[in-house]
Amino acid sequence: MLSLSGEKRKMMLKEAGEFHVKQLGKKVFFRGLIEFSNYCTKDCYYCGIRKDNRDINRYDIDDEAILNAARFAHENRYGSLVLQSGERNDSMFTERIAKLLRGIKKITNGELGITISLGEQTREIYKEWFEAGAHRYLLRIESSDEELYYKIHPRDEKHNFQTRLNCLHTLKELGYQTGTGVMIGLPFQTYEHLANDLLFMKELDIDMVGMGPFIEHHDTPLYKFKEQLWPLQRRFEVSLNMIAALRFVMPDINIAAATALQAIDPMGREKALQVGANIIMPNITPTVNRKNYLLYENKPCTDEGADDCTNCLKIRIEMSGREIGFSEWGDSKHYKKPLSIPPKVGRK
Numbered sequence: 336m337l338s339l340s341g342e343k344r345k346m347m348l349k350e351a352g353e354f355h356v357k358q359l360g361k362k363v364f365f366r367g368l369i370e371f372s373n374y375c376t377k378d379c380y381y382c383g384i385r386k387d388n389r390d391i392n393r394y395d396i397d398d399e400a401i402l403n404a405a406r407f408a409h410e411n412r413y414g415s416l417v418l419q420s421g422e423r424n425d426s427m428f429t430e431r432i433a434k435l436l437r438g439i440k441k442i443t444n445g446e447l448g449i450t451i452s453l454g455e456q457t458r459e460i461y462k463e464w465f466e467a468g469a470h471r472y473l474l475r476i477e478s479s480d481e482e483l484y485y486k487i488h489p490r491d492e493k494h495n496f497q498t499r500l501n502c503l504h505t506l507k508e509l510g511y512q513t514g515t516g517v518m519i520g521l522p523f524q525t526y527e528h529l530a531n532d533l534l535f536m537k538e539l540d541i542d543m544v545g546m547g548p549f550i551e552h553h554d555t556p557l558y559k560f561k562e563q564l565w566p567l568q569r570r571f572e573v574s575l576n577m578i579a580a581l582r583f584v585m586p587d588i589n590i591a592a593a594t595a596l597q598a599i600d601p602m603g604r605e606k607a608l609q610v611g612a613n614i615i616m617p618n619i620t621p622t623v624n625r626k627n628y629l630l631y632e633n634k635p636c637t638d639e640g641a642d643d644c645t646n647c648l649k650i651r652i653e654m655s656g657r658e659i660g661f662s663e664w665g666d667s668k669h670y671k672k673p674l675s676i677p678p679k680v681g682r683k
Contacts, residue, residue, distance in 0.1 A: 337526050337576045344576065348610045351579030355611045358586040363608060363657045364665025365648075366450055366591075367408035367416040367641075368616040370628040371396040375421025377454075377494060380487050381477075381518065383552040383629045384421050390554055392627045396620070398435060404619045405439045407641055408447060412661040415448030417473070417616060422454030429460050436467035448664035450514075455502045458509070465509055471666075472506045473514040473545055474499065478521065479535035480528050487521060487557065503539060512670045514543035514589070519577055520570030521549045522560035529577060537584050542667040543614070544581060547593030548574045550631035571599040575610050582611030587668040589614050597635045604648075605655040614665065615652065617644045 339347055372395040373384040384391060401418070408416045418435070432453065439449060450471035451464060461472070478484045481496045488494040506513045517532045536544060548570035551558050565573070578590055592612035596603030604615060618625065619641040628634075652659055 336580050337529050337573060339576060340572065344572070348575060348579050351582050351610045354586070355582050355613070358582075359613055359668065361657045362613065362660040362663070362665070363652050363655075364415065364589075364614055364660045364663060365408075365413040366614060366616045367404065367411075367413045367619040368419060369396075369401055369404045369416060370419050370618070370620045370624070371401050372420040372423075373628050374423060376424070377422045378489055379477075379494070380489070380556040381521070381549065381552070381631075383554055383631060385555065388554045391629075394624050394627050396624060398431070398438070400621055401435055402438055402442060404621070404641070405447060406442060407619055409443040411645055413447070413617070414660065414663045414665055415450060415471075416619070417450040417452060418469075419452040424454070424456050424460070429456065429463070433463050433467045436464060436469055440468040446662075448666070450512075455498055458505050461502075461505055461509055461511070465511060469511070471512040471514065471543065473516070473543065474503055474506065475514075475516040475545060476500075476503070476532075476535070477516075477518055478524070478528065479517065479532045483521070483523055483528055486523050503541075507540075512542040512667050514545060515539070515541050516544050516546035516591075518549040519546060519574045520565045522557055522563055524549075529573070533577070533581055533584055536581065540669075541585075541588065542670040543589035543591070545591040545593060546574070546577060547595035548599060550595055550598055550633065552629065552631050567599045571596060571603065575606060578607055578612055579610045585669065589665065589667045589669075591616060594618070594635060595631060598631065598633045602651075605651050608652065608655045608657050615648060617641070617648050619644070 336347060374393055374395060375384050375386055378385045378387050405416055436449060439447060449469045450473060451469045452473040476499060477487060484496045503513060503515060515536065519529065551561050574596060581590060590612045591614040592604040592607035596607055649659065
């Protein structure tokens with residue numbers, strides 16, 4: 336299924352789209368994305384904001400600007416927002432996040448759903464953030480294969496495969512709607528890796544997924560493998576195949592239409608919505624900072640304002656035959672099922 340092309344692929348994607356509408360309807364939910372800082376303590380080999388990249392302008396948006404972005408999301412009936420940054424776990428950072436979460440809840444009367452994507456933390460910090468108002472957490476595994484994981488990350492204490500797995504289990508145990516995701520078209524990656532990634536998500540019993548094509552960045556160690564990669568168009572096609580396949584495997588989870596898809600195909604996110612995705616993330620980061628949050632090259636929408644991004648996506652969603660669930664949190668229906676304890680996938 337993942338390697339399909341031609342007419343068989345078209346038929347599979349069409350069936351996935353129909354299956355999606357039957358299971359979840361046509362609603363698409365907004366998550367206003369605030370990429371508030373590109374300071375990072377990690378050195379992932381694929382990422383443009385990795386710690387050792389000296390050719391990047393570092394920034395950290397102040398609290399008031401973050402709260403203003405949250406107000407914008409609330410006033411424009413987004414329903415939810417996402418706080419995302421480079422990975423840090425110092426006390427200054429973790430205490431600031433708790434304060435921001437409480438502040439966002441206060442200024443929006445608790446009406447704005449909050450997803451955070453802030454990397455590996457201790458159980459105590461995850462619990463503090465949950466109690467402060469976050470209720471969804473995205474922690475991408477990037478590859479569920481341990482050998483491949485260490486080909487795209489350093490093998491040290493800060494980049495430990497088992498630690499990342501344990502964090503995912505902890506998030507679920509604390510009650511977060513838990514999400515993960517992978518990159519598609521990595522160096523050294525095979526279709527078998529990708530199939531196992533889907534099985535990993537199913538076995539972990541995740542509630543939401545953010546996955547998309549790997550796009551290289553010239554200031555990263557993986558860039559030297561550029562000539563060995565699948566062509567961009569193939570990475571795009573397999574990404575859509577992955578979304579469709581996951582929708583069949585996990586009918587009621589939330590799947591994001593990744594911005595990276597649009598870096599390859601101008602209609603990339605719309606095509607993802609048509610084959611199984613139901614979440615889209617308008618970027619509401621202040622425009623002046625967007626060019627410095629480049630995890631990969633050719634990232635789209637870096638010169639748009641929040642209003643421009645919102646209006647553009649409204650039109651695009653309508654073109655996709657979908658409708659926006661304004662002012663709705665759009666929680667994963669999978670999460671709302673009777674609670675069950677998932678198996679400890681890969682946990683020691």
